[in-house]
Amino acid sequence: xxxxPVTIVAAGVVTPIGGDLEAFWSGLLTGVDGISTxxxxxxxxxxxxxxxxIKKLPWRSKDVACRASRLLITAADxxxxxxxxxxxxxxxAVVVGTALGGVAELERALEDPSDTRHAAGxxxxxxxxxxxxxxxxxxxxxxxxxxCASGATALGLGADLLRAGTVDRVIAGGYDVLCRFVMRxxxxxxxxxxxxxxxxxxxxxxxxxxxxxxxxxxxxDADAPAARLGRLLGHASTSDGAHISAPDPEGRxxxxxVRQAMGEAGVSAADVDLVSAHxxxxxxxxxxxxxxxxxxxGARATTVPVHAIKAGLGHTMGxxxxxxxxxxxxxxxxxxxxxxxxxxxxxxxxxxxLVMGAPRTARVRVSLSTSLGFxxxxxxxxxxxxxx
Amino acid sequence: xxxVAVRAAGLISGWGRGVTALPAxxxxxxxxxxxxxxxxxPRTGDRLRRATRECVLAVDAVDALLEEGALSxxxxxxxxxxxxxxxxxxxxxxxxxxxxxxxxALHFPYTAPxxxxxxxxxxxxxxxxxxxxxGGARATxxxxxxxxxxxxxxxxRQALVLSVETFAECEDLGARGGWLGERPLVEAxxxxxxQPSENMPNIGEGDPDGVGxxxxxxxxxxxxxxxxxxxARASAARAIVLTGQWRERVATITLGVxxxxxxxxAA
Numbered sequence: 001x002x003x004x005p006v007t008i009v010a011a012g013v014v015t016p017i018g019g020d021l022e023a024f025w026s027g028l029l030t031g032v033d034g035i036s037t038x039x040x041x042x043x044x045x046x047x048x049x050x051x052x053x054i055k056k057l058p059w060r061s062k063d064v065a066c067r068a069s070r071l072l073i074t075a076a077d078x079x080x081x082x083x084x085x086x087x088x089x090x091x092x093a094v095v096v097g098t099a100l101g102g103v104a105e106l107e108r109a110l111e112d113p114s115d116t117r118h119a120a121g122x123x124x125x126x127x128x129x130x131x132x133x134x135x136x137x138x139x140x141x142x143x144x145x146x147x148c149a150s151g152a153t154a155l156g157l158g159a160d161l162l163r164a165g166t167v168d169r170v171i172a173g174g175y176d177v178l179c180r181f182v183m184r185x186x187x188x189x190x191x192x193x194x195x196x197x198x199x200x201x202x203x204x205x206x207x208x209x210x211x212x213x214x215x216x217x218x219x220x221d222a223d224a225p226a227a228r229l230g231r232l233l234g235h236a237s238t239s240d241g242a243h244i245s246a247p248d249p250e251g252r253x254x255x256x257x258v259r260q261a262m263g264e265a266g267v268s269a270a271d272v273d274l275v276s277a278h279x280x281x282x283x284x285x286x287x288x289x290x291x292x293x294x295x296x297x298g299a300r301a302t303t304v305p306v307h308a309i310k311a312g313l314g315h316t317m318g319x320x321x322x323x324x325x326x327x328x329x330x331x332x333x334x335x336x337x338x339x340x341x342x343x344x345x346x347x348x349x350x351x352x353x354l355v356m357g358a359p360r361t362a363r364v365r366v367s368l369s370t371s372l373g374f375x376x377x378x379x380x381x382x383x384x385x386x387x388x
Numbered sequence: 389x390x391x392v393a394v395r396a397a398g399l400i401s402g403w404g405r406g407v408t409a410l411p412a413x414x415x416x417x418x419x420x421x422x423x424x425x426x427x428x429x430p431r432t433g434d435r436l437r438r439a440t441r442e443c444v445l446a447v448d449a450v451d452a453l454l455e456e457g458a459l460s461x462x463x464x465x466x467x468x469x470x471x472x473x474x475x476x477x478x479x480x481x482x483x484x485x486x487x488x489x490x491x492x493a494l495h496f497p498y499t500a501p502x503x504x505x506x507x508x509x510x511x512x513x514x515x516x517x518x519x520x521x522x523g524g525a526r527a528t529x530x531x532x533x534x535x536x537x538x539x540x541x542x543x544x545r546q547a548l549v550l551s552v553e554t555f556a557e558c559e560d561l562g563a564r565g566g567w568l569g570e571r572p573l574v575e576a577x578x579x580x581x582x583q584p585s586e587n588m589p590n591i592g593e594g595d596p597d598g599v600g601x602x603x604x605x606x607x608x609x610x611x612x613x614x615x616x617x618x619x620a621r622a623s624a625a626r627a628i629v630l631t632g633q634w635r636e637r638v639a640t641i642t643l644g645v646x647x648x649x650x651x652x653x654a655a
Contacts, residue, residue: 140530153519
């Protein structure tokens, strides 16, 4: 069923490769590597001690104790510098995705049995409510947690609130912080690489984690301001029902998400100009994702440009899909596709037209962005952008 | 969002299995107990050996739903059933255990809230549309609304809305953080199956004759609206108005109830 597109008015971000949208985009094009040795918490007992850590946050958010909330507020400041909300605060919703929520606050609360402040932030929806309070938004506040697909699912649910007429503006996106909890988890899973992150490379050996927040302002097409970044044409989130941590080897859930999102968008493989892949650089993820993309794109699989942006940022979990959606819209805006950092020797098994080595000039209108997460979560977004 | 009805409901709570186990007065029934813990069905075999208590409770709730609705597993399996999960706090126990227990590769995937619906999806073969929302009763209203939206656009033919809340392992943290409300805290796992129904009132319209809330079973956070749906189904209500509140935000939804008594379509 084809749905009404929803306008993406503007975006705001804070990432390890840049503290605002311009720096993020410039970092993608110039191949900035945001991976560094982790400094903010103890990591000396871990196999891998590197990640996409944001070393410095704006001074103006210094009074916000919860780092996740601070990331969101920083991204919101960047967003609001580009577009004003301009509607009744009661008609503004906040929909954000996260894999970890306030778990860093839980860690701190458990260190001190008398602590109350950090214990209050231990619930995963606390940062979304902190963002709503900062924005003065009095509409619905939704926290989505479809693991590393959360940032895509959040955009889809935000679009639904607009289509239903529940609100007039939605601030949607995703966030996650780098903390000892998640570093220990992925370290134990042996998912972290000691080498460079190399999406779709035959030498790929795993991922590195990162932290970010990414937000977009969404509005119905009819009442969006004239200056726009692009449109969300379609979204779908599905479950694999296959394994608690690994993707379905055949990628059936992701394939369904791609089909449904393209159906909502009313586009076919012939319309797709760019694919932003999840591209974690784990052997299994990239193999499954390539298989699904080859199926979805059919005869065009070897000619549609595919890129992945996680090598320079780290896998930013709840923020990843929103950052990738924003990158798609910026690629359409500027007519250039960032290359896949770390990719030097494409895995021939992947069989895709991977953008590597340098950014590629291209006319991009319709993009497909795919995401996968723990618990068999999958999501796909279809976006439309163009020159300003 | 039109013409959606509850086709089946399954409830496991600290009071026992099903709505008949619920007390008339939770405070009196709780006595001095602050948390009424739910006990999952003991399981043998490997399938759920590593799963957390909240995961097994969720599977129990869906089993109870199938029994209550006289449905087979085949009737919910596949990509035609959406799965929408909501919880305020059921992940805190596994998060805490990971932090305090030193962590490990086998435990870590279960720290994600999405582990609960993942185990349900694996157990019952659900491959359809999917969402996980975090929050209290208000988020459950959002989950029901999302399920109804998916049904209305034809993204699925039915939607399983699931909620689990556990407190026993983290009650002290909740008290410190101020995110647990009035006592007694009653653990619960509830599943409801929504289907389109031509004979039901439209969502947000209709003339409800059942009202959410139930007979004060205790504080179940996100489970509360679904407990009310299970009660409504048992009482043969034809429609129900549900109100969910969390963090000073309130939402309401009206749903049809395809009760186990005389079917409205045949009445």
